Amino acid sequence: MTALPVLYSFRRCPYAMRARLALAVSGQMCELREVVLKNKPQGLLRASPKGTVPVLVLPSGQVLEQSLDIMQWALEQHDPEGWLTPSHGNLQDMLALIGECDGPFKQVLDRCKYPSRYPDADMNAERARAVAWLGALEARLSSDQPCLFGTHAALADMAIAPFVRQFAGIDADWWAPQPWPRLQAWLAEWQASDLLASVMHKLPAWVDGTAGVPFPPTMERTG
Ligand SMILES: N[C@@H](CCC(=O)N[C@@H](CS)C(=O)NCC(=O)O)C(=O)O
Incomplete structure (x- = not known):
């Protein structure tokens, strides 16, 4: 099986939320590891010593440590709703x-x-x-x-x-x-969007050495 990117995330963090939104709309599968900010896992700190979320570790070993970089990377893979090409401006x-x-x-x-x-x-x-x-x-x-x-x-x-x-x-x-x-x-x-609902599932905290959860969960877009 091809290795998936690993996303370190925290459900309520607005930066992590925007990263999950872009990953979800692009359909980019990841392994999501839910982080407790008061008790950061070693896996996160090894990948990104600054210890903020979100962090995306690509199968190549490249680490994206900024939410906007993660959004743009996901949308460069697949941008089905034209998030990088607005109808006004650029x-x-x-x-x-x-x-x-x-x-x-x-x-x-x-x-x-x-x-x-x-x-x-x-x-x-x-x-x-x-x-x-x-x-x-x-x-x-x-x-x-x-x-x-x-x-x-x-x-x-x-x-x-x-x-x-x-x-x-x-x-x-x-x-x-x-x-x-x-x-x-x-x-x-x-x-109220289905997309937001699809990235807001409550997840147990990830524990070092265990598998994260598949993300995004399969979802129906109704508009
Ligand atoms: N510039 C970063 C900011 C990320 C950030 O500050 N995330 C907060 C959570 S909302 C964090 O991880 N803080 C570290 C901490 O609370 O220890 C980004 O865009 O990803």
Whole structure:
């Protein structure tokens, strides 16, 4: 049997989530090893001493240690839904927006989600920064272009949605009345998707020396 790539992952990690989404849509089979971040397995640390997830170890021995690299690698193998070819803009444009998410927005997200870890942060200013960026996402969307780069969901939607989901989840009562109907619909559709459900199965923690679980699980795409 051909060796499969090994994916070290953590179910709720937004970076691991985006990597699993791309692997799943590409139909790239892997062996998934669910990691407990407080007790990282030696297999992960040997492959990638920095110890973050996701990590994908290819059968060649090449190690991909960044979620975006894993997404792009998977989509370069097979991209049946055109995630690398949005209807508006191009890959570089998408990477620029993802960079805003992973940089400034992630910083704001962490401060808003864990304010006690940032006692010196000005929370009003942090929330204002989040509101400005989320408002800019809203402005990208329209009834005939419901996705961040046009008519169909692409790399940027799938890379950014896990972080917007985390932000929305900080305070659902605050999120619901915000004046972002298209962004709210965009998030709700992604959250209800079969694709997301297919990458969110609860798994037991992987133990060094044992086999992981096959990923992606077989699934029916209904839209
Ligand atoms: N830039 C990395 C970030 C990955 C990352 O920070 N993952 C977090 C979990 S969400 C992690 O593994 N943190 C290490 C830890 O908590 O010990 C990527 O895109 O893959």
